[in-house]
Amino acid sequence: MVVETLTNLMTTYPIPSIIILGAIVSTFISVVTKFFTNQERLKEIKEKQKRLKEESKLHKENPEKMMEIQKQMMEDFPEMMKHSFKPMLITFLPLIILFYWLRQIYDPLLGGWWILYYIISSMIFGSITRKLLKIA
Numbered sequence: 001m002v003v004e005t006l007t008n009l010m011t012t013y014p015i016p017s018i019i020i021l022g023a024i025v026s027t028f029i030s031v032v033t034k035f036f037t038n039q040e041r042l043k044e045i046k047e048k049q050k051r052l053k054e055e056s057k058l059h060k061e062n063p064e065k066m067m068e069i070q071k072q073m074m075e076d077f078p079e080m081m082k083h084s085f086k087p088m089l090i091t092f093l094p095l096i097i098l099f100y101w102l103r104q105i106y107d108p109l110l111g112g113w114w115i116l117y118y119i120i121s122s123m124i125f126g127s128i129t130r131k132l133l134k135i136a
Contacts, residue, residue: 007105014109015117018102022121025098030129033087042083042136045076 010017052073059065106114 010105011109014106014114018106018114018117019121021102022118023125025095026122026126027129029087029091030126030133030135032090033084033130034133034135036086036090037083037136039134039136042080045080046136048076049073 052069056066056069056073059069102114102118110117
């Protein structure tokens with residue numbers, strides 16, 4: 001009953017419903033990321049990466065120093081990937097199911113354009129919620 005009513009609303013108002021779903025899904029992903037990652041450690045790594053990037057700009061003429069800086073930058077890459085892997089595992093299956101369902105609803109109405117509306121709205125709302133939640 002609830003799914004049927006929701007589906008009827010989505011087919012009646014396809015573009016507003018895609019925008020709302022983009023906002024809901026991006027907020028969900030942001031909240032999962034916030035609570036399943038070590039935000040303090042990620043901020044430390046990003047600050048270090050920023051500092052190394054600035055340092056690399058100063059040593060453009062010195063290839064040896066540039067290689068050393070790039071090596072330092074790459075050292076943190078596995079840890080950053082590890083931190084992003086947990087939220088991805090949590091959100092992956094629900095998103096696959098959601099997109100399958102959305103495709104069934106929106107493809108007959110809008111063709112492949114619905115995904116563009118979704119991507120744009122989720123990028124906008126995702127950046128807003130990431131800033132509000134102070135996610136690294």
